[in-house]
Amino acid sequence: MRKHENSPRFRWHIVVFLAPAVLVYTAVMIYPLFNTLRLSFFAEVDQQRVFVGLQNFHRLFGDAIWSNQFWNALGNNLWFFLIHMLVQNPIGIALAAILSHSRLRFAAFYRSAIFIPTILSFVIVGFAWKLILSPIWGIAPGMLDAVGLNSLYAPWLGKEEYALTTLSLVSVWQFVGIPMMLIYAALLSIPEEILEAAEVEGITGLSAFWKIKLPLILPSIGIISILTFVANFNAFDLIYAAQGALAGPDFSTDILGTFLYRTFFGFQLQLGDPHMGSAIASAMFLIILLGVCLYLFGIQSRMRRYQF
């Protein structure tokens, strides 16, 4: 019962409770977001900010210097996302499935240990892997040598054709803990009776996983996919920490986040251009919005949720 519902006085306390959060959120998040979208229609001419309509977007998509960089970054970003979906999430689900076995000993230990990379900063992760994979130090070649696969070694981070995939796998290594935890939680919430009923029918082990558990955790897999998508399409830190703002070798690891950083903040000889930066940020905003809408209206609304 809400007693104050029909109170004739204006309820100031509601305003007081809401104001700080709404003000900070609006001023520091929503307003700059729309201001960035607005700035993408401006440019600096003779040190004056003037409205130029869609000119920045014409340059971004029409001028080969910009459009090549943009499509390169977008393509790399898609590959980055694809590897997360194909490697990180299946491994996370598999680990969660094993962990959720009843009566498995040391489950808490495994869970905590596998989650450790997730809490480390990108700077640590980027440099640690850079050192380990480095041909100078020789840990990676030494280990491959020990199993007789020495010929497979290459300076992965230094080769254009491998660098992006290697960094994606490093990122997978770092974040596998998140899908693992979320799926683990979803698996634990499946009632024991359902599994026992399946067992009576002779469905156990792997087939119980495929036929019973997997369909029940599909909504969680959907959430993980959209979280991965949003995180990947504004990723920046790992690439910057491992390869620098130029996302080398020869921009082969450039993703939208590093492209945005270089463009609006400037790097080395390139001067920062906030208006072109805003145009790239607007493109990123549209991509993320598209993904989120696709998920909300295309996937989530069609998914059946089971209430236990």
Place this chain on the structure above:
Amino acid sequence: MSAARQNPFNTVAAHAALLIYTLIALFPVFVIVINSFKSRRAIFREPLALPDAESFSLIGYQTVLKQGDFFLYFQNSLIVTVGSLFFILLFGAMAAFALAEYRFRGNTLMGLYLALGIMIPIRIGTVAILEMMVQTGLVNTLWALILVYTAQGLPLAVFIMSEFMRQVSDDLKDAGRIDGLSEYRIFFRLVLPLVRPAMATVAVFNMIPIWNDLWFPLILAPAEEVKTLTLGSQVFIGQFVTDWNAVLSALSLAILPVMVLYVIFSRQLIRGLTSGAVK
């Protein structure tokens, strides 16, 4: 009963798989930490060996502690993280209470407005945020970072805490009202203590991303005296890239505080992640 689920072969296979993955997860951290205690020659000659009496050396740590202002960086990170968490929890809980407790026109709309930020990353607005911070003179202050992280953390905080606050019994609050408590007292004295678990979840979710962020410190507060530990170690390692002892020691020192936080809060974190707070 569940013989198939207790099959000893399956158990062994499960442990083997988990053990292998645990080794993969911990190996890089292990290699970095053990080599940070070795002399330069030992680092290269036997990278996988534990430091012994002959190869033990603290030269890297000496360089780091002499050159870098790591205590200052650490202090900055601490101020930013604790400050942001304080405002996220206070403002978030207040807004969540308003949305969960009172019926007023625009309630649903306000809830949706605040929830927008859960999915849209704040980084998209960086260009305008930087401009605003320059105009207000907040650039290169810790306040710039605290404001940004507070705005970033609020949407999820309001969402999680309002779910919790709907479960607080109405009888309790109404009893408070009959006793003449103001709405503010009801919130601070009666409701806030009851939603402590939700606040812990929110705090733990926000703590690690704020501590580890590189993007906003790099753009909003790159000056020496306001560098966070993450940015500080990034810059330091970039400068000492050929001094392997120093780099490995700096990495180990950067791992240390997060590991301490993790050991203290891991139960909260895992409980939060698995309690379905993100459903």
